[in-house]
Amino acid sequence: MAPSILSADFGSLAEAVGAVANVADWLHVDVMDGHFVPNLTIGPPVVRSLRRHSGLYFDCHLMMTNPGEYLEAFRDAGADGCTVHVEIGGTDELVTGMHELGLRAGLAANPDTPFEALEPYLGDVDLVLCMSVFPGFGGQAFMPEVLGKITQVRHAIDQQGLAVDLEVDGGIDLATAPLVAAAGANVLVAGSAIFCAERPWEATEAIRAAACRERRGA
Numbered sequence: 001m002a003p004s005i006l007s008a009d010f011g012s013l014a015e016a017v018g019a020v021a022n023v024a025d026w027l028h029v030d031v032m033d034g035h036f037v038p039n040l041t042i043g044p045p046v047v048r049s050l051r052r053h054s055g056l057y058f059d060c061h062l063m064m065t066n067p068g069e070y071l072e073a074f075r076d077a078g079a080d081g082c083t084v085h086v087e088i089g090g091t092d093e094l095v096t097g098m099h100e101l102g103l104r105a106g107l108a109a110n111p112d113t114p115f116e117a118l119e120p121y122l123g124d125v126d127l128v129l130c131m132s133v134f135p136g137f138g139g140q141a142f143m144p145e146v147l148g149k150i151t152q153v154r155h156a157i158d159q160q161g162l163a164v165d166l167e168v169d170g171g172i173d174l175a176t177a178p179l180v181a182a183a184g185a186n187v188l189v190a191g192s193a194i195f196c197a198e199r200p201w202e203a204t205e206a207i208r209a210a211a212c213r214e215r216r217g218a
């Protein structure tokens with residue numbers, strides 16, 4: 001489970017992170033540049049501040065046109081892994097750059113980007129992120145049409161025997177978590193379903209339980 005702080009109260013981020021600290025596996029940090037996506041959020045200074053309050057794995061989702069210029073700053077601020085979008089190009093160089101900096105390297109695809117765009121990089125990355133909404137905003141409805149792509153990525157990972165995490169991000173809640181788990185996702189990002197809930201830690205555990213039930217049944 002990777003709670004996304006995009007839906008948390010930005011005025012009390014440390015408190016929000018504390019609310020899920022004991023149940024989250026990762027903390028998902030959504031970085032938006034106002035260019036790749038029509039929204040602005042946070043950058044390395046906020047990651048640095050949060051690092052002082054949390055030992056969680058920081059999973060930084062870089063929705064940026066030029067993430068290469070900021071990878072070192074994110075690493076220095078305390079990011080553990082960074083994920084860049086395949087749509088911006090220059091993937092080989094970005095993945096190499098992340099690894100040289102000691103970051104786990106993720107590659108993300110928007111809902112309308114096909115499996116074939118990710119396929120050539122599966123052997124090079126540590127994580128594939130399938131977006132199940134168009135990135136830019138929290139609280140959007142899950143797009144079931146991405147389930148086919150998630151299944152394709154899972155199949156390829158298993159067939160090639162790769163140690164690659166398969167993350168899904170966007171509209172994940174109690175109802176949709178079982179669907180993506182059944183399709184093969186092993187890392188679930190949830191923003192509003194966690195941070196808009198009265199008790200974020202309970203919401204995190206409930207979503208995890210729903211997903212795990214499905215994986216066992218699969």
Ligand code: DX5
Nearest residue numbers: 006135136138139171191192
């Ligand atoms: C969307 C972000 C997501 C977002 C998910 O652009 O990448 O991480 O926070 O939020 P929910 O879970 O509300 O769809």
Ligand code: ZN
Nearest residue numbers: 004030061169
């Ligand atoms: Zn995200």
